[in-house]
Amino acid sequence: MPTPPALRRKPPRRAFVAASLLPGLAAAAALVAGHAAGSIAVTEAAGFISTTPRALPGLLVVLAAVALAVQGAIVLKLRRSFESARLETAAQAVTDELTGAGTRRFVLERLSDELGRARRYGRVLSCALLDLDGLARINGAVGSDGGDAVLRGAAGAVRAQLRRSDAVGRLRDDEFLFVLPETDVAGARIIAERLRLAVGSLQVLHAGITLQATASIGVTTFLPAEEREAPEAEALLRRADEALFKAKAEGRNKVM
Secondary structure, eight states: OOOOHHHHSOOOHHHHHHHHHHHHHHHHHHHHHHHHHHHHHHHHHTTOOOSSOTTHHHHHHHHHHHHHHHHHHHHHHHHHHHHHHHHHHHHHHTBOTTTSSBOHHHHHHHHHHHHHHHHHHTOOEEEEEEEEETHHHHHHHHOHHHHHHHHHHHHHHHHTTSOTTOEEEEOSSSEEEEEEETOOHHHHHHHHHHHHHHHHTOOEEETTEEEOOEEEEEEEEEOTTTOSSOOOHHHHHHHHHHHHHHHHHTTSSOBO
């Protein structure tokens, strides 16, 4: 797996060096200012004219203050940079690099969490397994870059159909798993049909060729009132996979 961009960035060495040196510079300026002020005071008390400009201590104090202010600004910028990199890295850990959907691990964990919540509170939960029809044919005809373009386009099209509470992740090469909380059988079928139509109406232009795909979708629903023993996440996923197999067997481009 390629190293995430946030981890490939070179550390801001100049900013580190500046932030490290500025406190010392400020302390040195303050120290020299103190010595200069003391020298002026002692010389004048003895009745002599000091050769040290009277404005020098004040200028050195101002320099120390400026150095500390600049250091504060640099440290703040570094903190923001590190926080941005941390958030980007965290997002990449749960985001599929090619499609922008969730990773396999992310969506399976989300399914397990939502199923646990549905069991605990007696709520319905649906999941849908979507497979792009004929992606191998597209790869064979125009190359894997064309297939990747279709995958990206399909992922964007289906994400646009989801609610904020829903989740989607790339389960396998050309399969996406959708977790649909608080969604009964009828609601899951409506969402699945929207997903199927979104993929079917997609036109991806690649190397001067318009590529199109369709989607077969298997849907299953956990109904706490009808199931004495709540299934594990793997069992629920297996039911969706069986429904997907039926959709494929009955001609593809269907919701079962």
